[in-house]
Amino acid sequence: MAETIAGIRIPDSAIARAATQLVRDTEDDLLYHHSRRVFCWGALTGERRGLDYDAELLYLGAMFHDMGLTAPHSSPDLRFEVDGANAARDFMKSHGVQDREIEDVWTAIALHTTPGIPEHMRPTIALVTAGVEMDVLGIAYHDFTHEQRCHVCEHHPRETNFKENIIDHFAGGIKHKPSTTFGNVKADVLALKAAGYKRMNFCSIILNSAWPN
Template sequence: MSTDLSTIAGVRIPDSTMAQSATELVRDAETELLYHHSRRVFFFGALTGERQGISYDAELLYIGAMFHDMGLMDAHASPDERFEVDGANAARDFLQSYGLAERDIDDVWDSIALHTTPGIPKHKRSTVALVAAGVEMDVLGIGFDEFTSKQRNEICACHPRGLKFKQGILSSFCMGTIRKPETTFGNIKADVLSKMDPTYKRKDFADAVLNSRWTT
C-alpha cells in the first residue's frame, strides 16, 4: 500500500482549497461510516473513469462523492424532500459560494440527486455517471471484479468498511428516511424501510393509478 495518502490506488485526491473545505465539512457533519463510504465512492468512481477511458473533472467528482449522502444527516435534511435532493441542494449551496459555473454545479447536483436511480446516470455527463458508478461498487459490489484486489485493498485500508458496513449503511438509509416515508415512493429506499421499519407501508404505484380522482 502506498504511504502517500494524497494518492490512493493510483488516484490523486484533489487538494484545492475548495476540496479541502469539502473534506472538513463532510467529516464534521457525517458519521465515520458515511465519511469513509463517500471517500471510497470517489476512488471507485475515478478508477471506473480511468478504466473506461472517460474524461472527468476530479474536483467535481470529489464534491459529488463527498456530498452524496449529506441529506441523510439531520442538519441537512428537509422535512419533505428525498434525501438525495437534500444532499444535492447542500452541494449546490457549497459550490455557489465558490463561484463555480452553473453547468458544473448542475452536474454535481444531478450526480447526487440521481445516484440511487439505476439506469440513468450512465447516460449523463461524466460527473453524474462516475458518482453513481462509485456508489454502485461500494454499496452493491457492481463491477467488483473489474477492480484489482490491490486497488480494493488499498482503498479499504485507508478508508475501512468495517466489519458491519452492510448493516451500517442500511441503518443510515433507514434513519435518513424513516421520518419522511412518503419520499420513498417509486425509489429503492422503499426496500430499506420495508425491511427495517415494521410500521412502514409501501405505497403501490398501480394502486395510486387505480385510486386516483379520475373516473376512467
C-alpha cells in the first residue's frame, strides 16, 4: 500500500521505487531524509497553490537533487547541481522516460540553488526549489500547518544539528572544485567552511579580461 505523509501520497511506481532504492544505497541518512522531505514540502506547496504538477516527476527531482554531492556522482569540474541533474537524466533514460519529462527534472535539479528563476517555470521545476527552500532555509515555513510539519518530520526526521550538518555536507561535496561556486549560493558555504577559499569577483573578471576596453 502506498505511503501517505501529511496527506501527500508518496509515488510508488516502479521507477519511483527504483529511485528510492538508488538514493538509499548512495546517500547517507541525512541526505535521504532531506530529499524525502523536499518532495513532501514541494507537493504540499503544489496543493496549496493549486498547481497541476506531476507527483512522480517531482519525486524524482527531489530524490536526485543532492546526488551530485556524493562521490559516485561527483565530477571534477561541474557544479554539483549539474552532476545531480545528469545522474537523474541517465537514470530516467534507462527507464524509458520521455525527453520532455527528463528535461523538466534535469532543469529542476540544475536550478534548485538559483533563487528567483525556478518559481516562474513549470511546476516540477518550481516545486523542487520550493521544497529545498523550505527544508534548508525555512522559506514559507509558516505557510505549512504545525500538523503538516510534524507529520513530515515524524516520517523523515531532521537530525540533531541538521542546520550545521547540511552545510557540512554541501562543503564536503564541493570543496574539491571551488570554482563551481562562482555566481551561486554555495560560495557562502566555502567562505564559511573552506580555509583559504577566495571568492571570484564578477567585476574583477570584467576589468581584468583580455578586452582592451
